[in-house]
Amino acid sequence: MKAVGIIGYKKSGKTTLVTNLARELTKRGYKIATLKHIFQAKHLDLPFKDTARHMQYATQTAAISPAESALFFNHRKSLEQIIEYLEADFLLVEGFRQEKTFPKIICFKRSWQVKELFDGLQIGAASLAHPSKMDLGVPVFNIQEDIERIADLVEGQAFKLPNLNCGDCGCESCYELAREIIRGKKNLEDCPALKPETQITLNGKVFALNPFISQMIRKTIVGMLSSLKGYRKGNIQIKIEDK
Ligand code: SF4
Numbered sequence: 242m243k244a245v246g247i248i249g250y251k252k253s254g255k256t257t258l259v260t261n262l263a264r265e266l267t268k269r270g271y272k273i274a275t276l277k278h279i280f281q282a283k284h285l286d287l288p289f290k291d292t293a294r295h296m297q298y299a300t301q302t303a304a305i306s307p308a309e310s311a312l313f314f315n316h317r318k319s320l321e322q323i324i325e326y327l328e329a330d331f332l333l334v335e336g337f338r339q340e341k342t343f344p345k346i347i348c349f350k351r352s353w354q355v356k357e358l359f360d361g362l363q364i365g366a367a368s369l370a371h372p373s374k375m376d377l378g379v380p381v382f383n384i385q386e387d388i389e390r391i392a393d394l395v396e397g398q399a400f401k402l403p404n405l406n407c408g409d410c411g412c413e414s415c416y417e418l419a420r421e422i423i424r425g426k427k428n429l430e431d432c433p434a435l436k437p438e439t440q441i442t443l444n445g446k447v448f449a450l451n452p453f454i455s456q457m458i459r460k461t462i463v464g465m466l467s468s469l470k471g472y473r474k475g476n477i478q479i480k481i482e483d484k
Contacts, residue, residue: 242324242330242332243332244343245331245333245344246335246337246340246362247333247346248347250350250354252350253349255303255336256277256335258348260331261385261391261394262331262333263275265310265388265391266395273330274333275334276332276334278336282340289304292313301315321449329331331336332401339348341414342401342415343400343401343419345358345362346364346365348367348412350368350369365379366379366381367383367387367404368384394468400422400429402419403415405449407434407453409432410432418431433450434450438454438455440443
């Protein structure tokens with residue numbers, strides 16, 4: 242899944258941009274997921290009173306209505322853990338300013354706000370006002386009028402690194418590689434964790450493996466199988482029921 246962050250101070254147009262982008266990208270045939278960082282309140286609003294009562298003692302609560310479904314956890318999950326539950330081509334992340342594994346569009350009301358939010362991952366800046374010609378080193382858009390151009394930018398530049406910080410790409414962290422990709426010095430192919438030689442699916446979902454573990458599993462299994470009569474190189478699939 243490719244991701245882009247929409248960040249900015251309060252009332253800078255983040256939600257309007259997420260909504261407009263989701264509409265435009267859906268129109269282009271993509272499946273869109275959105276994720277919002279809520280920091281003003283400790284608890285999320287639950288849609289039904291009964292659901293909130295379930296949550297008093299349950300670790301997970303699900304709700305299904307004729308038109309919608311929801312799944313709540315009674316603890317905080319990381320962005321990567323939540324992504325495992327999402328199925329989409331693009332993820333639009335509102336907030337999560339501290340996350341450093343995907344490019345960002347900075348929403349702003351006043352010009353001084355923009356550069357404060359630059360962390361090397363910015364690919365554009367957007368405002369509800371009509372920004373005068375500003376030299377920010379990134380394209381500057383109007384959130385309402387330039388939505389097609391912003392969607393083009395997201396289509397071309399969105400990505401998500403795994404946040405394993407394993408260093409196998411030669412960078413100290415995923416953040417460093419993300420900045421290099423945005424600067425055009427490297428690309429996604431430089432992250433071996435995104436195309437592991439070993440892939441494990443757990444209950445139908447791809448299980449994140451760092452390159453070291455991926456190689457260890459591969460070598461162990463291939464080593465054992467290659468000693469068996471009839472072994473040939475190729476695509477190996479093993480299914481294990483751990484019940
Ligand atoms: S190889 Fe991938 S997962 Fe590991 S640090 Fe580099 S970008 Fe992050």
